[in-house]
Amino acid sequence: MSEVLSVKDLKKNYGRFEALKGISFEVKDKEIFALIGPNGAGKTTTLRLIATILQPTSGIVKVAGLDIKEDAEKVREAISYLPEEAGVYKNLTGEYYLRFMAALFSGDKKEQAAYLETARAIANLGERLGNKIGTYSKGMTRKLLLARALMTKPKLAILDEPTSGLDVINALEIRNTIREFARTGTSVLLSSHNMLEIEYLSDRVAIIDKGTIHDIGTSDELKAKYDSANLEEVFAEVAR
Amino acid sequence: MRKFFVLVRKEIRELLTPQTIIPLFFTVLLFLFMGQVIGAEGEKMSARQSISVLDLDVTPASEAIPTVLEQANLKVELYHDASVDAVIETTKKARGTVVLVLPEGFEKDLAASKLPQIEAYNILSGFSFARLQAGVTGVALASINESLSNKVLSSVAPGTDPQILKNPIKVKEHVIVGDKMAVTSLAEVTGFVMAQTTFIPIILFIVIILAATMIATAIATEKENKTLETLLSAPVRRTTLVLAKMFAAGMFALVAAVVYLFSFRYYMESVTGGALTGAGGAAMSQAIRELGLVLNPAGYTLLGVSLFFSILCALVIAVTLGAFAEDVKSVQALITPLMIMILIPYVLAMFLDINTVSPVLRYVVLAIPFSHSFLAAPNLFFGDYRAVLYGIAYEIAFFAVFLYIAGRLFSSDKILTMKLRIKKRPVLK
Numbered sequence: 072m073s074e075v076l077s078v079k080d081l082k083k084n085y086g087r088f089e090a091l092k093g094i095s096f097e098v099k100d101k102e103i104f105a106l107i108g109p110n111g112a113g114k115t116t117t118l119r120l121i122a123t124i125l126q127p128t129s130g131i132v133k134v135a136g137l138d139i140k141e142d143a144e145k146v147r148e149a150i151s152y153l154p155e156e157a158g159v160y161k162n163l164t165g166e167y168y169l170r171f172m173a174a175l176f177s178g179d180k181k182e183q184a185a186y187l188e189t190a191r192a193i194a195n196l197g198e199r200l201g202n203k204i205g206t207y208s209k210g211m212t213r214k215l216l217l218a219r220a221l222m223t224k225p226k227l228a229i230l231d232e233p234t235s236g237l238d239v240i241n242a243l244e245i246r247n248t249i250r251e252f253a254r255t256g257t258s259v260l261l262s263s264h265n266m267l268e269i270e271y272l273s274d275r276v277a278i279i280d281k282g283t284i285h286d287i288g289t290s291d292e293l294k295a296k297y298d299s300a301n302l303e304e305v306f307a308e309v310a311r
Numbered sequence: 312m313r314k315f316f317v318l319v320r321k322e323i324r325e326l327l328t329p330q331t332i333i334p335l336f337f338t339v340l341l342f343l344f345m346g347q348v349i350g351a352e353g354e355k356m357s358a359r360q361s362i363s364v365l366d367l368d369v370t371p372a373s374e375a376i377p378t379v380l381e382q383a384n385l386k387v388e389l390y391h392d393a394s395v396d397a398v399i400e401t402t403k404k405a406r407g408t409v410v411l412v413l414p415e416g417f418e419k420d421l422a423a424s425k426l427p428q429i430e431a432y433n434i435l436s437g438f439s440f441a442r443l444q445a446g447v448t449g450v451a452l453a454s455i456n457e458s459l460s461n462k463v464l465s466s467v468a469p470g471t472d473p474q475i476l477k478n479p480i481k482v483k484e485h486v487i488v489g490d491k492m493a494v495t496s497l498a499e500v501t502g503f504v505m506a507q508t509t510f511i512p513i514i515l516f517i518v519i520i521l522a523a524t525m526i527a528t529a530i531a532t533e534k535e536n537k538t539l540e541t542l543l544s545a546p547v548r549r550t551t552l553v554l555a556k557m558f559a560a561g562m563f564a565l566v567a568a569v570v571y572l573f574s575f576r577y578y579m580e581s582v583t584g585g586a587l588t589g590a591g592g593a594a595m596s597q598a599i600r601e602l603g604l605v606l607n608p609a610g611y612t613l614l615g616v617s618l619f620f621s622i623l624c625a626l627v628i629a630v631t632l633g634a635f636a637e638d639v640k641s642v643q644a645l646i647t648p649l650m651i652m653i654l655i656p657y658v659l660a661m662f663l664d665i666n667t668v669s670p671v672l673r674y675v676v677l678a679i680p681f682s683h684s685f686l687a688a689p690n691l692f693f694g695d696y697r698a699v700l701y702g703i704a705y706e707i708a709f710f711a712v713f714l715y716i717a718g719r720l721f722s723s724d725k726i727l728t729m730k731l732r733i734k735k736r737p738v739l740k
Contacts, residue, residue: 085728122544125724144546152544158536162328163321174317175545219541229544 073100075227075258076121081130083116083282090116092282093130098227098260103253105273106262107306113282114262115155118229121260122152135226148176153220155231155262161205165196165215168204169222176223190222193248210241217245221252228252230261234268246272266302276302278309285309315551315558322559326525335567342574346581360447361386363402363410365393372418376411376455383454385447399432408434409447421459429455486602489694493601503595504604504692511618511688512657513575514568518622519681522564523629523649526556527642530633540727549721553714557626564622603694610691613699620706621684625649627713634720656682680709 076098083091091113098104106114119125121132123143132139134146160168173186191200194214196207204212213234220228233249234242249272253259263269269276270290277287286293286309290302297308362385366373369391377387388407390398395412402410410432420427431448464473484496493500533539542552599605606614632645656679659665665676665686676682683702690698720726 119540119727122540124540124543124727144548147544147546150544152541154537154540156537157541158538160321160325160538161536162325167321167324171317171321172541172545175314175547178313216541 074098075100075102075135076104076260077131077133078117078121079131081117081120081132082128083113083120083125084128090282091120091128094279094282094284096277096284096287098258100258101253101256102274103249103259103261103272105269105276106260106279107264107266107269107276107302108262108279109310112279114279115231117279118152118231118260118262119154121227122150122229123147124152149226150229151220151223151225151227152229153216153231153233155235157216159204159207159212159216162203164203165194165200165207168215169194169200169219172219173222186222189224190218193218193221195244210237213237213241213245217248221248221257224252224255224257226258228257228259230259232263233261234263234265242268266306270302278306280310314547315555318547318552318555319559319562322529322556323562325529326559326563331525331563335570339570339574342571342578346574346578349578350581359384359386360450361388361405361407362447362451363388363390363398363407365390365395365398365410365412367391367415368413368417370418372421373413375458376413379454379458380451383450385451385454395430395432399434403434406436408436409451410434411451486598488602488604488692491601491603493598495595495598495602499595500598500602500604503599511614512660512685514572515618515621515681515684516653516657517571518564518568519625519653520650521567522560522622523625523646524642525563526560526626527629527633527636527646528639529556529560530630531636531639531642534636534727535638543721543726550714550718553630553717553721557623557630560629561622561626604692606688606691609696613696613703614687614691617684617687617699617703617706620703620710621681623710624680624706624713625653627710627717628652630717631713631720634717634726652679653681655679656685660685677705680706 074097078097079095080093081091081095082089082093094113094117096104106117108114116125120127121134121139123139123146127140135149137146137149139146163171169187169190170183173183173190176186177183194200194211194217196211196215199207199211200215204215207215213236217230217233220230228249230249234245237245246268249259249261259272261272273290275287275289276293278285278293286296288296293302293305294300297305299305299308362380364377364380364387366376366389377389380387388402388405390401395410398410398412402408412430412432414428414430417427417429429452431452433448460477461473464471464476468476483494485492486495486497486500530539533542543549628649629646632649633642636642636645656665656676659668659676660682665673665682668676683699683706687699687702690696690702
């Protein structure tokens with residue numbers, strides 16, 4: 072499998088604080104790659120750097136062969152980013168929001184229509200798409216945002232805590248959608264605190280803490296390596 | 312450009328909410344209502360006012376007074392053989408406001424060149440009409456004095472017009488502007504020009520404050536709602552994001568300004584009773600044209616360009632300040648420096664001539680880009696096009712520098728990491 076994302080010795084400082092101390096990993100085509108770690112480990116900083124909304128202090132990050140510093144605008148065409156607890160424009164309708172985002176990604180009407188069709192299928196909100204987003208429940212909003220993130224069928228979807236705060240049914244629907252999209256060609260880089268979710272979704276996992284990646288492997292490889300029954304125990308072992 | 316308009320449409324759609332439209336609508340209604348009320352009051356003031364006169368002398372001299380008052384457009388209620396208190400009571404009941412008492416011996420005192428004392432009673436029932444009431448008393452007493460002095464002067468110098476004795480000189484006042492001259496009074500010229508240009512600083516002030524608040528709030532809301540991160544990761548140039556927000560806020564502010572302008576003009580016309588557009592206005596316009604104190608198309612264009620860049624300067628400063636905001640609550644505090652920057656030239660332009668103040672103060676004022684818009688109209692009236700062009704050049708340079716700063720800010724981490732939280736200091740116990 073070819074690489075969609077390549078991260079080499081990535082460092083990020085906020086003033087004197089070293090948020091990332093030189094991390095390296097890659098995400099392959101159609102792969103779901105997860106970053107797990109405690110709060111403040113550097114997960115969101117990593118995702119924001121790859122999403123081109125933060126500037127790296129040093130290191131090389133390439134998305135589909137494009138450097139995030141030199142080709143930031145082209146990188147943005149190849150990715151989509153779903154921030155943790157991402158907000159919405161409460162005064163816009165779901166339909167208008169999707170149209171607006173589709174128009175930012177393509178000037179071609181047919182392509183925009185295809186994006187919208189995909190988004191409607193993912194969001195599965197029916198008539199409610201015509202209502203203002205401010206009237207949506209948390210689950211509906213998250214599904215709308217996931218639909219927005221995946222509708223362009225990006226080469227790399229960067230999802231920060233995609234099911235955070237959702238009930239079991241909504242979380243399950245979102246996980247299924249992510250898996251389905253990975254199968255059809257979108258690579259996924261996600262972060263989560265939910266180890267069960269990671270185990271269910273991810274092809275490979277990186278354990279990150281205090282700005283350093285401690286280990287990378289499949290769930291089974293990591294469980295075997297640390298002689299643990301599940302990823303939670305692996306995580307606790309590595310973090311110790 | 313396509314993405315720019317996509318973003319502008321979204322910004323405008325977000326701005327068009329009941330929260331933004333209702334205050335605009337309410338302000339217009341308020342101006343219209345105030346215009347109606349004040350206009351009605353104005354009509355009352357210009358209507359014939361009534362005055363009660365108690366004649367205790369009943370002589371030809373005292374009996375001539377009501378006629379004098381009628382000639383002064385006052386409606387006279389005449390009383391004889393009544394007490395002062397009774398007349399006051401009757402006047403009160405009739406909602407009258409002024410009672411004049413012509414004392415016994417009025418004619419005798421006049422003949423003896425003694426000063427007869429007329430008593431004036433002002434019945435105060437509220438302060439809103441106090442000015443109107445004072446006007447009635449003033450008119451009544453002035454017209455009595457005028458009539459009596461004319462009689463005295465006619466008896467002292469028969470055959471001579473009393474007006475010549477009272478005002479032995481005639482004044483023909485000229486106003487010179489540059490190499491042009493017109494026969495008119497300076498007070499009238501300045502009053503007319505001020506009335507014609509008053510709306511410029513007011514509207515500019517409203518537009519700038521409104522647009523700046525809107526754009527800073529829009530950015531703070533994007534940060535607070537965490538929609539900015541999504542937008543920053545979309546394939547759009549950061550300067551396009553900034554410009555689209557500025558354009559949308561500017562357009563909305565401009566529409567609001569036009570609406571305010573029309574309602575404000577309606578209000579002003581109601582207050583002045585159409586003096587600006589009436590016959591007096593037409594006569595003044597002639598003098599103003601002779602003096603060249605009118606804006607030609609080039610002048611209007613330059614004024615428009617200056618106002619346009621002033622608004623752009625305010626927007627770009629607001630974008631930069633908005634980037635510091637962590638949430639919507641902090642916006643008001645953040646745009647305070649901008650408001651002060653606008654207030655300084657606004658207030659100074661009203662009370663001082665910027666060209667004659669101390670050099671330090673002048674340069675401080677001229678460093679504020681909005682000053683050039685406030686000064687543009689007077690400079691154009693006096694044909695100082697060079698000053699206006701320099702002002703526009705300065706505004707453009709200021710805008711370019713701040714646009715670069717805003718673009719850099721939105722392209723860097725700072726747009727997400729830079730925060731200014733307005734906290735209350737803990738109270739020490």
